[in-house]
Amino acid sequence: MTKTQQTPTNTQPGRYRGPAWAVAAFAAVLAVGALYLVLSGDSDEVADTPPTTALAPDAETMTDLEVIQAGVEALYSGDAERAVELFGIEDGDDEAQARDDDLIRREAAYQAAIGGRLTLNCTEEVNTDGMFTCNVPYHNALTDAVRYEDSPGDFRHVVVQDGVITQFGLPGHLVQGVAHEFPEHNFLLRTVVSFLREEVDSSEGCWDDPTTF
DSSP states (O other): OOOOOOOOOOOOOOOOOOOHHHHHHHHHHHHHHHHHHHHHTTOSSOTTOOOOSSOOOOGGGSOHHHHHHHHHHHHHHTOHHHHHHHBOOTTOOHHHHHHHHHHHHHHHHHHHHHTOEEOOEEEEOTTOTTEEEEEEOEEOHHHHHHTOOOOSOEEEEEEEETTEEEEEEOHHHHTTTOOBOOOOOHHHHHHHHHHHHHHSTTGGGGOSOTTOO
């Protein structure tokens, strides 16, 4: 497939030790990320997207592994438009592609706000061009604060078609039509939410949906 520009997680719990002050310190970072998404939810642009400092290589001249590396680098650096160019969906209509592009823009904004970083360790499937299995250790400001080491990282199934990443997710979820799923370490986020609810004054009024986390 050829990606055309459209107009506008799940990890297994690991052992970690982190003091309450570290969780509290990250709360401000998390709040900034959440507020960033809320304020950008109705916008077609990602505010303050870092400009690229050099001309990015054309996906058609890159290997499939280089496409994955470039897509991940763009996503986690906040370069939303470059990430949109490199992430797509297979055989989707314009509306579905626009939804996917919006997801990528929002994810790029969120990860940039919380200092998200993803390390790739990919192996190409034998006799299947463009298909990879990847372990993807993930870190952000919270994992840094509590000194959590994500090793070997989540497993992801990644497919590249015609210079576009059409699948980046858990194999079991791909059959449900979910093309892209990025690590989040939800079990650590739940710790932050629990801390805020118990320790921050008047925090209960901030939680409209009791099922959140």
